[in-house]
Amino acid sequence: MKNIKVLIKLKSYHSLFIYSIFILISACSNTSNISENPTPTNNTIPKLETLKFEKKPVNDKGGYFYTNGEYVLGPFTKTMIKKCREWGGGGSCNSNQWSEKLFLQAYGNRRCPEGSRLNKIIGYCVENNQVMGPFSQELISACIEANGGNSCQLNLWNARFLYKLMQKIGMTSKTPPQFVMLAFDGSSSLDAWNKSRNFAKKMEKKGVNVRFTYFVSGVYFVSKDKRKLYNAPGGKGKGRSDIGWGGEAEDIALRLEQVNLAYQEGHEIGSHAVGHFNGSKWSEQDWGEEFAYFDQFLFEAYKINGLPGSLVFDRDAIEGFRAPLLARSPGLYKVLAKDGFRYDTSKVASSNYWPRQENGIWNFPLASLTNSRGKNVLSMDYNFYYLHSRAKPNPRNAKRYEEDTYKTYMRYFQKNYKGNRAPIHIGHHFSAWNNGAYWNAMFRFAESVCGLPEVRCVTYSELADFMDLLSEEQINAYQQGNFPKSSEDKND
DSSP states (O other): OOOEEEEEOOOSHHHHGGGSSSOOOSOOOOOSSOTTSOOOOOOOOOOSSOEEEEEEEOSTTSOEEEEOSSOEEOOOOHHHHHHHHHTTOGGGGGSSOBOHHHHHHHHOSSSSOTTOEEETTTTEEEETTEEEOOOOHHHHHHHHHTTOGGGGGSSEEEHHHHHHHHHHTTSSOSSOOEEEEEEEEEOOOHHHHHHHHHHHHHHHHTTOOBOEEEEEOGGGGSOGGGGGGOEETTTTEETOOSSOOOOSHHHHHHHHHHHHHHHHTTOEEEEOOSSOOOOTTOOHHHHHHHHHHHHHHHHTHHHHTTOSOOOSSOGGGOOEEOOGGGOOOTTGGGTTTTTTOOEEOOOEEETTOOOOEETTEEEOOEEEEEOTTSOEEESBHHHHHHHHHTTSOOGGGHHHHHHHHHHHHHHHHHHHHTTTOOOEEEEEESOOHHHHHHHHHHHHHHHHHTTSTTEEEOOHHHHHHHHHTOOHHHHHHHHTTOSOOOHHHHHO
């Protein structure tokens, strides 16, 4: 990354220290008991004059910081400050300037500093829906014009406020994108991993972005001889699973490799629980145990199966859930937010539904559709499989089934694309039912729509990023289709 010279004019003592999460003016001295770790610099008052700050990279993930060669300007996340305190930094950790060495050690090895995440819609790091600056002069001017007052000079802005400013000055469209989410349940088949990943790479070569969300099942990362590690909730018993296990250690190693590759290629990994049991009568405790097993089996998979290596992501990357059999209970929604999930995809709604936040998480439901013969069907491959052949193989009619599925998906898309732009939700499994009819239909659908103007075929976490930026008022307006339409839409 090229270094960029940034001139920051400091008009007052307060202005200098706006770059920190905590605007604490009191001076803090260094402590002497953290000699093995980098320490914060003294919170001294520099001369009130124009200072030169340099933009420097943190790592190869795209992270950056501003420094004048002596100290680093924040903001610093709560996690970074906590680390500093654990290292013995004391009150100095709350200062508004840190040494470069301390900053780099506390930052972590991600695009955004630890404790925050990248909102892919606006391109800023976010902590608790607070956007971490610094912000461009154009945005600051827009903030002042919008009567933002002294807050415009701070380096933390509310995400929804920032997004409205970006829309106002034309940095982003006032028309919502047409989001299309293509997701898979399961994760066992190596062929399915390769086929889906290769499709996305083929589309990328054409200049079209397609990203999948994979809801993986925990049992596929445990070998059969280790199955007694799982004591399934709801009284199912030890070593039980409704979908089998992960095979031999060698099979699991290859599956873990696929998970890592998918994540590195920009796809998302979500949770499909562990044993694929019907949880419609599970308690809050049952769901808590299931999620604990999921974390153990996925993130300790290498250790459990005696394999070298590790995942390239951690638990924070698991943001979404889809319940096996779409079976839910009240207990589930008491656990999801507490366990760090941002969204759930286990419900069903009308095809033009704009997501709402329920129980502290986003509701991203599958859609209730009507096929070419007027039959009701969910936007998921198994439901087409059941509708077409009662979930029994009938490969002779595969082309007809493929065509019906494809046309149903396209009608769903066109209605929303030309209508209120409600997100498109399509779910599939790692199964080639009816001679692959449903996978073929999904790929044809993606080829037809993902390169169209204002269409974004992305992961569910990116949809969550977008929804985090919207006020309830904006969501209501989108539900009604109240937003500027493109000229093409107006002519239709």
